[in-house]
Amino acid sequence: MTDPAVQSPTIMARETAEAPARCAEQLKRNADLVREAGRRLRALAPPFAATLARGSSDQAAAFAKVLLETRAGVPTLSHAPSIGSLYRATSAHFRDVPLIAISQSGRSPDLIAAAQDAQRQGALIVAIVNDAQAPLAQIADICVPIHAGPETSVAATKSFIATLVALTHLVAEWSDDDALRDALAAVEETLQAAVAADWTPAAALLRDARAMLVLGRGLTLPIAGEAALKLKETSRIHAEAFSIAEVAHGPMTLIGAGDPVLAFGPTDEARAGLRDRLADFRARGAHVIAAGLDEDVAAATLALPGPSIGHPVLGAIAQIQSFYGLANALALARGLDPDQPPHLAKVTRTL
Template sequence: MISSETGSATQMAREAREAPQRCVEQLRLNASLMREAGRRLRALAPPFAATLARGSSDQAGAFAKFLLETHGQMPTLSHAPSIGSLYRATSPRFRGAPLIAISQSGRSPDLLAAAEDARAQGAVIVAVVNDAASPLAELAEIVIPVHAGAETSVAATKSFVCTLVALTHLVAEWSEDAALLAALETTGDVLTAAADADWSAAVEPLREANEMLVIGRGPTLPIAGEAALKLKETSGLHAEAFSIAEVAHGPMTLVGRGDPVLALAPLDVARTGLAERLADFAARGATVIAAGHADDVTAAQLVLPSRTDVHPVLGAIAQIQSFYGLANALSLARGHDPDSPPHLNKVTRTL
């Protein structure tokens, strides 16, 4: 939550606050569509699935991979757009496999070229888009609209949250996961509480930072990736995301006294070892900022408010909802305009 009048006036803040209601509406509008998509994908019985995306959407693709592999027992790969758009090397082994193409605009040339190439090889294109009339949607066999509404801030917020909810809904129907479907019914309440959570206490320790780590695992690793990306985009802060399990394999040696570490703790079994890892960072003198179960974040100098009594998948989505308020406030505190990051455009026309 941004308490200052200036902070709440940014387009980024306004759009982020729309996400909970947009997600509720999406779940209502997509209910029958998702049931049918789940039925079609179960009947397809593919040996694997793939995602196709860039930027924030690629972090959503990583979230889809987590969901499909843990809830759907479906091996899932990330298909690099350049494999189809530049190298023209899409394999005929894609025949009958779903390719989940994720794009807010549905107009990025490289994604379109890669999707077209994969479709020519027999892939079943599933488009997860905000614009259901976009070229990407037109070439897909299954179209999943995220219903985020117009998003004008360059930094994606509500479209990312809505995309995560749509992917969760799709996987829940595909895998017939009753617990996940039941959890989705709480989406509005969980995300509204997350939007109201005040993470602004983290602004001061990050105001003068030049670099930092953002760590997560399982459902929160893609959330950490999105958070790191937003810190770069909106605050000019060199933030890098790593898995809690991988950060000790090299990156941890770069962290010293006063260096900030933001831990977005998972609420599921991926919590394993987190408390010890954060204690290691604290022992090095790092400034540890964390959200998660109380038992996991005892070593943190700053614990961010978050609910831990929710489904782990929704808990991960709630963390990025809360983080966007922090990102907006930090951007302003560092003298940046979060609505117009330098050198960036809403539609990235990579070839």
């Protein structure tokens, strides 16, 4: 199969294809640092944790929430940047609570201000950044660099994948989870297989779409959220992400004959109900494009290739790796440049 980076000259395609090697290198370089961070967080034994992020990084934060609550037993909330940056109202209950601040650039003013406000209340700032010299990294109590290398396409790809891997590594050490540690040892092989998995046939079903639903649950709901964001950014499709469990509470009425639905099927307990939900959409005449276990996606119009076995955390990360190849191909099919979406910049300077 032709390497997607060879098929397309876009920067997005080339950077996406770098992710497997970058993630493997990250795990090696961060081994001691993350092991010590995990020990420190276990000893801290906080009553809860919080995340701080925007955009794609906020989808990574949602992934961290699922990991922390299911693997480490730590309730995790999303701390809105404006609470600290505009209102200066960060709660005193943040004392000795880890605030995981996620930013590829580490330079967004609102995130820095919110982190500083939380730090004044005694929060432990854990920065997940690509640039270890960035201002956010410099104020952090713990900094975990993702080592993704320079990323010049406006649409973040390898940095998002590397952030998911860094968060998984941190939670594996925090929760002392040997199964998750063992799964991470196969990250390069798993992601290389995901690069090779060809999702581009789905572009034909999505080329003329104006709006669509993107579904996930558990570990794959943040993956669906990131995919919906990328479909907006690179293909100008009004894509909205919903939980497979929640979509029947209203949004399902929007879907009729010929409408596209993209589903990221989880491979753990969260897959409950997926098969029936996809069958419901097919019965309405929707074009259902789905990744997941074979028995769950049997009703799909197009079942997407991917590993059907393996650790569910790596399986979810592999799905976004494969999706980026589709997102690149779809943007080109719609006559758009995925590297330079209009009205967007690499660093968003929200106040």
